Amino acid sequence: xxxxxxxxxxxxxxxxxxxALSNVDFHVSKxxxxxxxxxxxxxxxxxxxxxxxxxxxxxxEILFNGTSLLGKKRHHVTKMGIARTFQxxxxxxxxxxxxxxxxxxxxxxxxxxxxxLFGSPRARHEESESRNRxxxxxxxxxxxxxxDRLGKNLPYGDQRRLEIARALGAEPQLLLLxxxxxxxxxxxxxxxAETIRQIRDKGYTILLIEHDMSLIMDISDRVVVLDFxxxxxxxxxxxxxxxxxxxxxxxxxxxxxx
Amino acid sequence: MINIRDKGAQIxxxxxxxxxxxxxLIVIGIAALLPFAAGFPLTSFVNTPITSYQSILxxxxxxxxxxxxxxxxxVGKSGLLDLGYVAFFAIGAYTMAILSTTTGLNTWEIMxxxxxxxxxxxxxxxxxxxxxxxxxxxxxxxxxxxxxRIIALNLNITGGPNGITGIPNPPPIAGxxxxxxxxxxxxxxxxxxxxxxxxxxxxxxxxxxxxxxxxIRQDEDVAALMGVNLIVYKLWAFxxxxxxxGAAGVIFASKIMVIAPDMFTFNVSVLILAxxxxxxxxxxxxxxxxxxxxxxxxxxIRFISDARHLMFGLTLVVIINLRPDxxxxxxxxxxxxxxxxxx
Numbered sequence: 001x002x003x004x005x006x007x008x009x010x011x012x013x014x015x016x017x018x019x020a021l022s023n024v025d026f027h028v029s030k031x032x033x034x035x036x037x038x039x040x041x042x043x044x045x046x047x048x049x050x051x052x053x054x055x056x057x058x059x060x061e062i063l064f065n066g067t068s069l070l071g072k073k074r075h076h077v078t079k080m081g082i083a084r085t086f087q088x089x090x091x092x093x094x095x096x097x098x099x100x101x102x103x104x105x106x107x108x109x110x111x112x113x114x115x116x117l118f119g120s121p122r123a124r125h126e127e128s129e130s131r132n133r134x135x136x137x138x139x140x141x142x143x144x145x146x147x148d149r150l151g152k153n154l155p156y157g158d159q160r161r162l163e164i165a166r167a168l169g170a171e172p173q174l175l176l177l178x179x180x181x182x183x184x185x186x187x188x189x190x191x192x193a194e195t196i197r198q199i200r201d202k203g204y205t206i207l208l209i210e211h212d213m214s215l216i217m218d219i220s221d222r223v224v225v226l227d228f229x230x231x232x233x234x235x236x237x238x239x240x241x242x243x244x245x246x247x248x249x250x251x252x253x254x255x256x257x258x
Numbered sequence: 259m260i261n262i263r264d265k266g267a268q269i270x271x272x273x274x275x276x277x278x279x280x281x282x283l284i285v286i287g288i289a290a291l292l293p294f295a296a297g298f299p300l301t302s303f304v305n306t307p308i309t310s311y312q313s314i315l316x317x318x319x320x321x322x323x324x325x326x327x328x329x330x331x332x333v334g335k336s337g338l339l340d341l342g343y344v345a346f347f348a349i350g351a352y353t354m355a356i357l358s359t360t361t362g363l364n365t366w367e368i369m370x371x372x373x374x375x376x377x378x379x380x381x382x383x384x385x386x387x388x389x390x391x392x393x394x395x396x397x398x399x400x401x402x403x404x405x406x407r408i409i410a411l412n413l414n415i416t417g418g419p420n421g422i423t424g425i426p427n428p429p430p431i432a433g434x435x436x437x438x439x440x441x442x443x444x445x446x447x448x449x450x451x452x453x454x455x456x457x458x459x460x461x462x463x464x465x466x467x468x469x470x471x472x473x474i475r476q477d478e479d480v481a482a483l484m485g486v487n488l489i490v491y492k493l494w495a496f497x498x499x500x501x502x503x504g505a506a507g508v509i510f511a512s513k514i515m516v517i518a519p520d521m522f523t524f525n526v527s528v529l530i531l532a533x534x535x536x537x538x539x540x541x542x543x544x545x546x547x548x549x550x551x552x553x554x555x556x557x558x559i560r561f562i563s564d565a566r567h568l569m570f571g572l573t574l575v576v577i578i579n580l581r582p583d584x585x586x587x588x589x590x591x592x593x594x595x596x597x598x599x600x601x
Contacts, residue, residue, distance in 0.1 A: 052483055054479070054483070073482070073487075074479075074482035074483050075482050075483075075484075075485045075486055075487045075488070078483060078484060078485035079485055083483075083484070083485075084483060086480070090477060090480045092472065092473050092476045092477065092480070092481075093476065094472070094476055094588075095469070095472055095473070095476070099469055099472075102469055103469045103470070103472075103473045103481075103484055103486070104484040104485060106466045106469060106470065106485065106486070107484070107485025107486075108485075109466055111466070112466070112467070112490075113462065113466075113467050113494055116461060116462055116465035116466055116467050116468075117458060117461050117462060118461075119461070123465060123466075127465060127466075166484065170484060170485055
């Protein structure tokens with residue numbers, strides 16, 4: 001594949017004596033859906049947290065379109081073009097769905113406090129433009145009817161969809177989805193898979209953490225497998241399925257082999 | 259129970275621009291006539307025994323509302339608990355006192371300088387505490403409030419414990435004089451400042467800064483990950499809150515003519531915070547109502563002498579128990595649209 005949007009080089013993350021990530025090396029190419037899988041505690045969410053600047057990496061390098069992300073502030077990473085969702089839904093519960101999306105889309109605005117205070121033409125223009133865009137995003141995620149409802153009052157599934165809409169509001173190049181299908185029923189998972197594919201087709205690159213294997217095999221172009229902070233596989237979905245180390249990580253070693 | 263807030267908002271939304279402006283003008287007009295309320299037989303009940311009703315309107319009522327609105331920017335909108343808000347007020351008041359007694363500048367000329375000084379101190383306080391949250395932030399701001407008072411107590415330029423005397427009243431504007439007894443005229447200045455503050459807060463709230471503050475208040479970490487620059491918006495919250503208190507301090511000093519460090523104790527910070535919480539954290543109208551009640555009540559019941567403190571405390575305890583989110587809580591309205599059923 002072509003251009004590397006995100007590239008992790010020997011990424012290491014230690015919390016005291018615990019090694020969460022050990023020399024993790026992989027990349028995400030432009031326009032692909034890359035899945036990040038692994039058993040619980042493998043370090044998947046840690047990858048997201050290090051990339052988005054929540055944790056400072058202990059070692060290694062993270063490149064986004066060739067620019068290092070190390071030491072960048074969280075809001076700066078978002079502005080550069082990486083937006084994420086959360087494993088446990090973390091919406092702004094006291095804001096309406098529309099405001100949730102608008103908050104994220106503010107990141108690229110040029111008008112600030114003074115413009116807002118005096119209603120400068122640029123501020124008004126940006127405001128109405130982002131409002132339209134936010135409504136489009138809500139519609140795209142199928143939750144436009146909830147635009148004026150508070151985040152905390154939305155049904156669970158819509159909260160998850162709103163999180164994706166909010167992340168898209170920041171107009172990222174790379175979208176990080178942390179278990180977007182958690183708690184979804186099979187029908188909802190199918191619909192979500194379709195949505196994620198549509199997002200990819202719009203030109204976004206997606207890095208996805210997911211536990212549902214059928215969903216992964218269905219939509220991902222490539223699968224990276226982590227186990228205890230070490231990358232054990234990085235291949236096409238069908239090859240990963242047969243990889244003995246991956247099966248071992250998930251199911252354990254047969255008794256006779258040990 | 260009828261929800262007055264929702265009903266009111268519904269009626270407001272049903273109006274067009276002209277009706278709204280007319281209504282706002284009427285409300286402002288009534289507010290401007292408040293100093294004369296004691297003179298009409300119908301509203302003479304507002305008259306306070308012992309103290310002068312008109313002087314209460316300026317300070318504490320007007321000042322508490324003004325500072326309540328300023329503190330609401332910091333505590334209510336952005337969720338940064340500031341227990342040393344009086345510091346900004348003191349800085350405004352001392353700027354007025356020092357500059358007016360040493361230079362020939364008058365109140366109106368000092369006003370912007372006082373606001374700038376207070377804003378600068380807001381940045382000074384904001385920078386070191388940006389990383390702190392909740393309880394820790396509260397402790398540091400509390401310390402800041404005390405530091406400012408103790409500095410004023412010990413410096414020569416601030417007159418030490420004696421404070422500064424002989425601060426001139428503001429010069430007249432268009433024939434309106436601001437003498438020591440012109441309470442109504444001072445009230446109008448405070449009213450103008452309150453209106454300016456309301457305008458500013460409303461403007462900021464509906465656009466980008468308001469969303470950023472709201473996001474910071476609800477979940478700072480997610481806010482940062484969604485691209486909100488925490489440093490910039492926290493600093494702005496402190497600075498705007500400080501500017502309002504600074505303006506209040508300038509007017510306060512030029513009305514009372516004498517200021518001393520013991521006017522700027524921790525008590526004042528707590529009382530203003532009480533106004534904000536009592537009225538409704540984050541809601542402009544709640545803060546105004548809270549400030550008006552908490553400032554007026556102790557003066558109204560002054561005739562029962564020391565027992566008024568007990569009554570004041572009891573009122574706080576009872577109301578906060580009955581309405582934990584304040585008298586008029588933060589807006590939590592939502593419109594539920596019917597889900598489109600097509601195809």
